[in-house]
Amino acid sequence: ALEGAELDALVDASVSQTKVGRLEPESRHVGKILAVHAEDVFVELGLREQGVVPAKMFSEPPQVGDSVEVRVVRFRADEGLYELSLPAAAADVGDWGDLEEGMLVEAKVTGTNSGGLECEVNHIRGFIPVSQIDLYRVEKTDEYVGQSFTCLVVECNPQRKNLVLSRRAVLEREKEQAEKLLWDSLAPGQVREGVVRRLTDFGAFVDIGGVDGLLHVSQMGWGRVKHPSEVVQEGQTIKVRVDKVDRDARRISLSYRDMTQDPWLDVERKYPINSAVRGKVVKIMEFGAFVELEPGVEGLVHISELANKRVWRVSDVVSEGDEVDVAVLSIDKEQRRISLSMKSLLTAKEAPQQEDASEEEPPAPEPAQKVKRKPQGPLKGGLGRSAGSAGERFGLKW
Structure with missing residues (x-):
């Protein structure tokens, strides 16, 4: 009997873990609103899974039957429901008992120190390390004082009153989710607005909404472009056309010249x-x-x-x-x-010049050269005469 009871307990635990593991915390899903009761909105997530979203998170009154995108916060095992929130919405925190690692909370920055930002989560003091403030290195932390952020609870220790938060983790998740949605929606021929992030000798990298695409120098203009700086500058906002999408290699080829008329058309x-x-x-x-x-x-x-x-x-x-x-x-x-x-x-x-030259008078003939007369009779002197005097012997006549 004991063995049977232990086996049943193991099975129940396994089923419970399976059920909890079906929807991961921080995962996003699209569900349908089943009912609205007072401050709770019940959402059907499929596979007989249901969750509840606080009604105050909706900017407009939710309607039964509407589709809504939600984010899983955690699974309430005692109620058999998922605690849900709208994307980027923080959980409602009343005291330390409502806090746990991995949940999102709304934090207001109250001050700075050498290590980061001091903040409060519903009057509970917390801390955001400087490396967890943004996706990039932060030099001036005082610029964040007075601002409110949605942050991820990294460490929560009620006994030591230690609450460590991360805004960077939330930004990375949002970027990753935005990239996924963008990759799913990208298709050749689309026109997107982007920001030139970096110039190279062979082209420019353009951010088209969380994903960088390559704008090759050959696609910057219909004419010859020696360097990308002749056409675009870093930080410039331009409209580009998507030429190729390689989801496996995570590469996007863009074109800028196709946004203007092809000069070869006419x-x-x-x-x-x-x-x-x-x-x-x-x-x-x-x-x-x-x-x-x-x-x-x-x-x-x-x-x-x-x-x-x-x-x-x-x-x-x-x-x-x-x-x-x-x-x-x-x-x-x-x-x-x-x-x-x-x-x-x-x-x-040259043709008219040749015609003009042909109409001119012909040049005068050159004067005839004087013809030399050939001598008549034998030549005097030379070696043909008979030997006589010394002068005659050498062809000379004295």
């Missing part, structure tokens, strides 16, 4: 074939030079289209930063390619 209208336009040389390659017609629209002047003569090096004709006149040869809107020519404009300018 490129054929703005730059008709054979039209002459002025642009800026932005990059030189071995095969030609890229000319920017407007931010985001570039065309290629092939090395064969740089001049009327043979060009061995592109840098012999143009340099980066030069303003040049070019003619539009062709446009491939799908591939975002434009073929340009400098030679065709040069040829067009």
